[in-house]
Each structure stands twice: as structure tokens, then as C-alpha cells.
Amino acid sequence: MIGAIRAGLALMFVAIGTAVLVPLQLLAVKTGLCGEHVLLRAWHRLALRALGIRVHVTGSMSSKRPLLLASNHISWTDVMVLGSFNDLAFIAKSELAGWPLLGSLARLQRTVFVERDRKRKSGEQAGEIAGRLSAGDVMVLFAEGSTGDGNLMLPFKSTLFGAASMALNGDAGETVFIQPVAIAYTRLHGLPMGRRHRMVAAWIGDMDLVPHLWRLLVEGALDVEVHFGEPMAFCAGISRKEAARKAEELVRAMMQDALRNPRGGRQG
Template identity: 55%
Template sequence: MIAWLRFLVTSAMFGLVIAFLVPLQFIFLKTGWGPRALTPIVFHRIVRRLLGFRIRVHGEMTKGRPLLLTANHSSWTDIVILGSLHEMAFIAKAEVANWPLFGILAKLQRTVFVEREKRGKTHHQASEIATRLAGGDAMVLFAEGTTSDGNRVLPFKTSLFGAAQVAIRDTGVETVTVQPVAIAYTRVHGIPMGRVHRPLVAWPGDVPLGPSLIGLLRDGAVDVDVWFGETVVIDGKSDRKALARTMEERVRAMVRSSLMGRDLVNPAAKSDEAILKDAKKL
């Protein structure tokens, strides 16, 4: 009974937030007037509180620009979590643009939509991302290409890592900073989540969005770790496949650290020998 009462209250507040901020952001984008970059942060922070997320941040998002953030992806809530922390824009699969409500929200946050399966469009899509990077936007790439079950990190796809090199080649920037970001959902109502309860948040692609949203609005109170890892600065000669492997390793190490309950200063740190080996690859 209490859970459903919470659902009714949070749903009503969620609707009010959307009714107020969505038209406001639409006006900001159309006219160029107002804090169009600030509005999404405010929106995500309110929604984060309504959904009951408590965030523990490890490390800092680098101030270096152009900046490509490469993150793991287990839920639509990843966007709420990251979007509430800093000004950033997201790279999403093309079908998101057509989703009810969430498609509109994504467009208002200036999301870049990509068709990952159409190789013929890869260069055009990378060019659009490159333009945004060169313009100073911190772009978030969910490099697995899909959502996982939250218990592991899937292999990173390499194609859109090329956007960083396109930015160097076509827009005149000399280097691009790439930073790994890890998101791990760890507790629900203060109890370690484990594999059994992680589906409360995890949203694999074959699960409908509606039940996921209803479940969080009803139950809430989830702890989440966000890690900002060691950056790599690339230039025009860097190998995107080696870059993808390095980012994948660092994100996986950070996620593993949270899920195993370890509080390490830098779980993605490597030996000097490993760093030199990576440097030669890049």
C-alpha cells in the first residue's frame, strides 16, 4: 500500500516537472535564449530525487576538451544519473528518437542519434559527433552498443570511437580527451543488491520501458556508484581499436570494484609496464 502511494505521489510530481521544464527547454532551444544547457541538469536532478537514487561519485570528470566519455550501459536511468552530475550530451540509438515522451526528452537534450547497424552511415554519424566534440560538448558514448543486465560489462564496439579521430582530422583540433565512466547500481533500501534484485534497475533491450519506470517510481531508494577514470589523450595517429580495448578494461575494472564492494582509489590503475604498452598502441 505504501509503495503504491509513493508511486502515485512521485508520478504526479514527475508529470508536473515534465509539464513545466519541457516547454521551457523547447523555447530555449528554438530562440537561443536562456540556460539551455542548465535546464537538462535541473530536470535530471529532480527526476533523480523522485526515483530515489543516491549517488556516490569517485574521481572527477576531466575539464579537458574536446571530451568523449565512454560508459557502460545497463539502464535508461544511466542518462538520469550522468545528466544530473554535469553538462553533457548523449549518443543514442536511432529508435530512441521515436519513443513516446523519452524521444522528446532526448531531442531536447540535443542527443545525437545513430544507426549502429548501418555501416554506410558510420562516417556521417561520426562526423556529426566530431562537430559536437569540436564545439566543446562533452559527448557520452555508451560503447557496448546495447544495455546489459548490470552484472557485467559487454565488449565495447569500436566504430564510433572513430568520431574522436574525425574531430581531429576534419575540425582542426589537435587532440581529443577520452575518459572512461562506470555506472554500478549497488544497493536497494540499503541492502546489497546482488544479481537477484538488480533487475529493479537493469533494463536489457527486450524488457518494456513502462514496467521499469513504474517499478522505480514505486520502490526507489537505490544506491549507485559513478566512477570517472583515467583519461587518454589521443591524436590523429591513435588506434581506435586499441583505444576501445583500453576504455573497456578500465570501465570493467571500476564496475567490478563496486559490485564486489571494494573501495579502491583507482581500480583501473595499471602497472607502469602496462601503461607504456598502451601508450605504444595509441
């Protein structure tokens, strides 16, 4: 009963915050009166607070540009986790564009939507991402192409790493930087999570969004760690498959370390 009351109040909190911030974000985008990411960060933080998710950060996003962040992917909440403390744009599956609320918010964040199952469009999509990188946007690639269970990582797909190659042929210069980022949900109500409890955070495959959202709202009190690795220089002569494989190795190592030794870090 208490959990249901908490969930109801949290939803009301998010609804009121969204009603205030979305019109302001539209105005900011049209007029340029303030940075477009300022209000987005505020909304992400508001949503995380409602969900009871605390973010702990180890390392920091690189200041080098052009920059592509290569991350593992566990839940739809990963976007809020990363977006709550950095100015980012995301690469997301095309289905997200049609989702109520989340699709609209994704468009406000200038998300690049990709059709992962249509290989003929991969070059065009990589080209759009390359253009954004060349323009100075930091792009987040959830490189597994799907969400994992929070315990093990799926292999990284190399296709969209081709955006880094295409950026080299554009206005990006001779080097694009790829920074590995690991996300790990590590604690529930302050206690280290076991394999079974990580399913509270994980949103896998075709799970329905609403039941998962409700479970998170009722449960609350999750801790998530974000670990930034050293950026890798990607230049001519390095293949996208090589870059994907190296990034996967680094992200997997950071994720497993966080799961074995949940320690927090500074709070984002």
C-alpha cells in the same frame, strides 16, 4: 499498496515538473537567455528524486576538450544519472527518437541518434559526433551498444570511437580526450545489492519500458555510483579499436571495484 501510492505520487511529481520545465527549456534554447543545460539538469534531478535514486560520484569529469565520455550502460536511467550533475550531450540508438516523452527530451538535449545496425551510415554518424566534439560539446558514448545486466559488461564496440579520429581531422586540434566512466547500481534500500537484485535497476534488450518504470517507482531507494577515470589522449597513430579496448578495460575495472566495494563517494 504503499508502493503503488508512492509510485502514483512520484508520477504526478514528474508530470508537473515536466509541464513546467519543458516549455522553459524550449524558450531557453530559442532565446539563449540561460544555459540550455541548466533546466535539463533540473529535470534529471527531479526524475531521479521521484525514482528514489541517489547518485554518488567518485572523481570528476575532465576539463580537457574535446572530450568523449566512454561509459558502460545498464538502464535508461543512466542518462538521468550522468545528466544530473554535468553538461552533456548523448549518443543514443535511433529508436529512442520515437519514444513518447523520452524521445522529445532527448532531442531537447541535442542527442545524436545513431543506427547501430547500419554500417553504411556509421561514417556519417561518426562525422556528426566529431563535429560536436570539435565544437566543444562533451559527448557520452554508451560503448557497449546495448544495456547489460549490471553484473557484467558487454564488449565495447569500436565503430563510434572513429568519431575521435574524425575530430582530429576537423577543428579539434591534435588530440581528443577519451575519459572512461563506470556506472554501477550498488545498493537497494541501503543494503548492498547481490547479482539477483541488480536486475531491479537493469533494463535489458527489448524489455518493455512501462513495467520497468513502474517497478522502479514502487521499489525506490536505489544507490548508483559513477566513477570517472583518468582521460586518455587520443591522437594520430592510435586506432579506434585500440582506444575502445583500453577504455573497456578501465571501465570494467572501475565497475567491478564498485560492485565489490560499494562505498558511495560524494553525492551528485
